[in-house]
Amino acid sequence: MGCAGEQDQGGTVTDAIVVGAGPNGLAAALVLANAGLQVEICEAASTIGGGARTAELTLPGFRHDVCSAAHPMALASPFLRAFDLARHGVEMLQPPVAYAHPLDGGRAGLAWRDLDRTVEGLGRDGRAWKSLFGPLVDRWQRLSGLALSDQRHIPLDLRVMASLGLRLVEQGSPLWNLRFRTQAAPAMLTGVSSHASSPPRALAPAGVGLMLATLAHAVGWPIPRGGSQAIVDAMAAEFTRLGGRIFTDHRVRKLSDLPRARAVLLDVSPAGLLDIAGDELPSRYARRLRAFRYGTAACKVDFALSGPVPWTAEGCDQAGTLHVIGSREEALAAEREVAAGRHAERPYVLVVQPGVVDETRAPKGHHTLWTYAHVPHDSPRDVSEAIIAQIERFAPGFRDLILAKHVRTARDQARHNPNYIGGDIGGGALTTWQLLARPAPRWDPYTTPLRGVYICSASTPPGPGVHGMSGVHAARRALRRRFGIEPPAI
Template sequence: MHTATVVGAGPNGLVAAIDLARRGLGVTVLEAADAPGGGLRAAEPLVEGVAHDAFAAVLPLAVASPGLRRLRLERHGLRFAWPEVQLAHPLAHGEAAVLHRGVGRTAAGLGRDAGAWGRLFTRHVRAVDRLLPDLLGRPGHAPTDALEMARFGLHALSPAALMWTRFRGDRARALFAGIAAHAGGRLDRPGSAVAAMMLGMVGQSTGWPVAVGGTRALADALVAELAAVGGRIELNRRVTTLDDVGEPDLLLLDLAPGHAAELLGGRQPLRRAVPHRRFRHGIGAFKLDLVIEGEVPWTAAAARRAGTVHLGGTAEEIAAAEAECAAGRMPARPFVLVAQQHLADPSRSRGDLHPLWAYAHVPNGYAGDATEAILGELERAAPGIRGRITAARATGPAALEAANANLVGGDIAGGAVDLRQLLARPHAGPNPYDTGVPGVWLCSASTSPGGGVHGMCGVNAAAVALRGLRAGRRFRP
C-alpha cells in the first residue's frame, strides 16, 4: 500500500487527505495544534454556552465548492444555515446596501444602479455552476464555457475601483468595494475585483451561510469522513524537519510557501525555492470576539437581519483604508467585517447573550491594538453597542500567527491577492502545487485557487500528487 503524510489539518489538508485515502493510500495528517481544522477551529468560549468561531465564520465558498459538495458531508451531520439578509453595508443616515440571494432582489435595493448591477452579475450568476468548477479547479485546463469564463475573467482581473465606476450611487459602489476588500489590499490595482466578482456571484446564488453549531462542524465532518475512508490525524505534531514526516510515498504540505521551503531545505531547485521564499503575504487581520447582550442596535434595519455586515463607509473610504494597510500604516478607520452567526444559527447563543465576530484589516504584522478602531466603527453604525458588550477578546496578527503558523503576519488570505499572485500562486507555470521535490506537493491556500474555505487547493494538489505517483514521482526521505 502506498502511503501519504499531509502536514496541516486545515480544510485544504483535510480534503487532500480524504482524496488520497479514497484512492487507497494509507494517510496520516500531522497537525501542530491540539484541534483539527486550521481556519475552521472554534475559539474558547468567553461566556459558557456562547460559541465563537476562532477564524472563518461565513462559508459561501464551502457551500459552493464542487470539492466539498461531492463529499456529502451532511452524512456526518454537517448542516448550513442562511441568514435572512446575506450581507448589509451600512452607510450614512441609517441607509444600507444589501446583498441578497438573487440578483434581482439585490439590484432592487440599489436604486438607479439596479440596471448596472443586474448587467454585471446576472450572466455570471446564471452560469455559476459552469464557472465554479473551472474557477476553483486546476489551472491550465480548457474551461467548460470559454466565453463565460473570459467575461468573468475580464471583470475579476480588473481593478475594483475601475469596476465600481459603472455605478453612480454610493450604495452599489460601497457594496462592491466592501466585497472586493475581502481579498485585502489596494483596490485600484488589476485583479482587485476578484473577490467582489467571486463572492458577489456566489452570494447572489448559493448565499453566505454559516455552519450550524459553528465552523468547527465542518472540521468535524471532514475528520469523520477522513476516518471513514481509513485516514488518521495526529494532533500536537508540529513538523519542523523532514525527520518528523516518516517515510511516505507522498508528502503534502498545507503550509505557507516560505515555511515549506524552510522544511525542504536545500532539496528544492532554485526555480521553486526562490519564488516560495519570496512569496508575498498580504495585509493582516485584527480579530475581536464580543459577547453582546440583546441584539446589536444597528441604525440600518437591514443590518439587524444580516449574517455579515461590512463597516468602513463609502467605496472611496474603504479604498483609502486598504491602501493605508498595504503601505504598512494603520488607518484611523479600518475596513471591518462583522458576522452575526446567531441570526442564522441560534444555537450559537445562550439566552439573550450572542456572539459577535469581527475583524479589522490592519498592516501585516501590526503590533498595535485595533480594538478601539473596531469599536469606533461598530458604534458609528450601531450607537450604544458598547453598553451591550459583556465580554471581549482581541486577537492581533501575532496571536493569530501563533495559533496557526500559516497566518503569516496576520495574513488570513494565504498570501497577497494581486494580479501576479493570482496568476502565479505561488509560482508561475501550470502546476502551482509542485515544490520541485519529487513526491512533495503544496496544498495550502497559498496555491491556486487561493484563500477561503473551499478545500479546492487540496483537491487539486491531491489529483496532481496521485498523477505524479503513477508516473513514479515518489518522496525519498
Template sequence: MSTPDLVVIGSGPNGLAAAVTAARAGLDVLVLEGADRPGGAARTEETTLPGFRHDLGAAVQPMALASPFFRRFGLEERVPFITPEISWSHPFEDGTAVHAWRDLDRTAAGLGADGPAYSRLVGPSVRRAREVARFTLGPVLRVPPHPVVAARFGLSVLDQGAPGWNRRWLGRDAPALLTGVMAHTVRPMPSIPSAAAGLALAVQGHAVGWPVPVGGTGAVTDALVADLLAHGGRIETGRPVRDLAELPPARALLFDTSVPVLLDVAGRRLPAPLRAWLRTFRHGAGIGKVDYALDAPVPWLDPTVRRAVTVHVGGTRAQIAAAEADVAAGRVPDRPYVLVAQPSTVDPTRAPAGKHVLWAYTHLPNGSTLDPAELVTSAIERVAPGFRDVVLAANAQSAADIGAWNPNLGGGDLAAGAVSLRQLLARPVPSPEPWHLANGVYLCSAAAAPGPGLHGQGGYLAARSALRHEFGIRTPPRLR
C-alpha cells in the same frame, strides 16, 4: 504501525480535503498537526465566556456550498447549514443601509438608478454560477472548462478592477456594496485580484447565498476528520514538523502550510531555481480580530441589517479604498474597513438563550501589535450606536498574535499569501498544476491555487495531482 503512502503536514480544511481524497483512493494516509486539535483556523471555541462559541477563522462560508470538492463530498448531507435571506449588508452612518439579497432582482430594486447596471454586471455570471465556481476555484493558468462563461466573468472583473471602476455607477450604494466584498482580499483597490475575488463571492451570494454551518465552522472540520478516520486515515496532533528527518518514509508529502514553512522543512528536496522562486512569495497585510459576547443583538441603525449574517462596515467606496490604501502603506486607518459576522442571528446554538456572538476583524499592516478592540468597536458604534452597552466580554487578537498562534498566517495574513496579481497567476508557481513542486512534494494550502477560503479545492486538486504522479491513479475516488 504501517508506513504511510502519503503524509499530510497540517490539518486545515485543505490538508484534510487532501487526506480524505487520498484515503478514499485506498492509500494509507497520515496527517501530522502541530496543534492539539485538527482544523487550523477552521475551529469553533469558547474564546470569551462559557456558552459563547466563536469561530477562530472565517465564520461565514461563501464558497463552501459552491465548492466542487464539497459538492462531491456531500457536505450539505453531513453538516446542516443555514443560508440567510440577505447574503451581506452594508450600513452607512446616516442610518441607511444597502443589502445584497440572495434574490438578485430584489437587490437591484434596492439600488435605485444603479439597479440595472448592477444586474448587467453580475447577472450573467449568477445564471452560470456553478461554471463560474469551477474556474474561479482552480488554477488561473489552465484552459477554463467553460471559456465563454469565463470570458464574460473576466470582462466584469476588468470593469471593476481598473481605474475606471466608477464609470457605470450613478449613486453611492451599488459601488459600496461591491467594494465591501472586494475588500475581503485585503488589497489596495481598484485591482484585478480584488475585483476577481469580490465578484466571485458576489455571484455565489446571489446564486446560492452565503451559508453558516450550524454550530460553527468547526463542524466542517469534524465532518472531514470523521470521513478520514472512517477510511483508515490517521491524525497525530501535537506533532509540529520542523525537518524532513522527522517524517516517516512516504511516496508523497503534501504541505498544508505557508510557503516559508514549506521552505524551512522541505527546502532541500526542492530544486535550487524553485527555491529561489518561492523565496519571492510574499505575505499580505494582516488582520486584527475581535470576538464579542453580547447581551442583545447589535443595535444597527437600520434594523434590516439584523437579518444579515455578514456586514461590511466602512462607508463609501472611496472611504473603503482609502482605508485599504493606508494598510498597504503600513498605516493603521483612522476609519477602517471592518468585516462583521453575527451568526447567532440565525443559529441559536452559538450562544446562551437571548445572547449573541459577534465575530469581527479589521485590516492592519502585517505583523502589527496594535490591539484592535477599540478600533473595531468604534467602527461598529458609528453605525450601531449603543453597541458598547450590549458587550458582555471581548477577546482581541492583534495581527502579530494571529501569526504567532498559527505560523501559516504569517503576520496575521489570513490568506496565507498576498492576493496580488502575481500571486493570483502563480500561486505559488506559474503552472497549470501549481501544487506539484518536486518529485513527491506538493503544496495543498491556501498558499496554492485557488487560494484562501473554506472550499477544500486546494487540497483536493493537490491530492489528485499526487495520485496521478506518484501512484498512477487517474480516476478520482468517489467522495460521498
C-alpha cells in the same frame, strides 16, 4: 518514527502523509483515502481545523469561529458539493441577507439571496446591479469551476470568460463607477472586493468581489450550525471512516521527522515549506519561495454580547455578514493606508453575526460577534477600540452590550497559526501575478523539486477560502504521478 510514533519492519508506515489538518489538508487526505490508499495526517495544534476552528474564546457558552465564519466558497466548491456537507450532518444556515453594507444616515445596501429583491432595494442602481450580476448568477457553477480550478487547466466556457473578463476590467480600473449613480451599490461591491485584503480597485480584488457577490445570489453566504468546526469535523469523520489516522499535537519540524512514504503533502505556507525542507530544496526554488509576497493582515476581535447589535439601518439585523467602512471612497482610502504600512483611523471592518440564524452560539438572549479589521503586515497593535468605534458609527449603543472581548493581533495570528505569516490569513498577497504563480513561478504549482513532496495550502491556486480545492488539486497530482491512479472527475 512516524506520526503515530510507530514504524513497521519495512520502514514505511503508510502510502501518504499529509501535514496540516486544515480544510485543504483534510481534502487532500480524503482524495487519497478514497483512492484506497493508507493515509495519515499530522497536525501541530491540539485540535484539527486550521482556519475553520470554533472555540470558546470569551466566556463559557459563547462559541466563536477562530478564523473563517461565513462560507459561500464551501457551497461553490466542486469538491465539497460532491462531498455533500448535508449528508454528513452539517447544517448550513442561510441568513435572510447574505451581506449588508451600512452607510451614514441610517441607510444600507442589502444583498438578499434573491437577486431581484436586491435589485429592487437598490433603486436607481438596481438595473446596473442586475446587468452586472445577472449573467454571472445564471452561470455560477461554471464561474466557480473557473475560479476554483488549478489555473492551468481552465474549463473552457467562452461566454463565462468573456462575461467575467469585461467585468474585471471595469471594476478593477478607474471605470469602476461608470455604471453606478448612487452610493449603496458601489459601496457594496467594494466591501466584498476588500475581502482580498488589498486596495479594491485592481484586477485581483475585483475578481474576488465579483465571485463572492455572485455567490451571495446563487448559493448564499451560509453559516454552519454550531460553528465552522462542523465542516472540518465532518471531513475528519469521513476520513477516519475510510481508515485514515489523524495525529494532533505533532509538529513536523523537518521532513526527516516523518516516516518513509511514497507521497508527502504539506498544507503549509512557502515559509513553512522552507522551514521543513529548506536544506533539501534546490537553491533556485528556495529563492523563489523566499520571494513570495505576503499580504496585509487582520486584527481579529470576538465579542460576547448581552443582546443583538442595534444597527440603525433596516435590514442589517437580518444580515449574516456586514462590511463596516462607509462609502466606496472610504474603503479605497482605508485599504491604501494599510497597504502603505499605516493603520487606518477608520479601518475596514468585517463583521459576522451568527446569532441571526444560529441560536447555539451563545446562551439564550445573548450573542457572539465575529469581527476583524485590516491592519499592516505583522502589526502588534490591538485595534479593538477602532473596531468598536466603527460599529458604534452604524449601531449606536453597541459598546453597552459588550460583556467580554477576545483580541488576536496580526502578530498573534502568526503565533496561533504558522500559515498566517505576519497575520496574513489569506496565504499570500492576492495580486494578479500571485494568483497564477502561487507559491512560485512553475507550471505545476503543487509539486516541489523533491520527489513525492507536494504543497497544498492556500498559498497555491486557487487561493484562500474554505473550499478544499488546493488540497484536491495537489492530491490528484500525487495519485497520477506517485501511484499511477487516474482520479475520478469532480
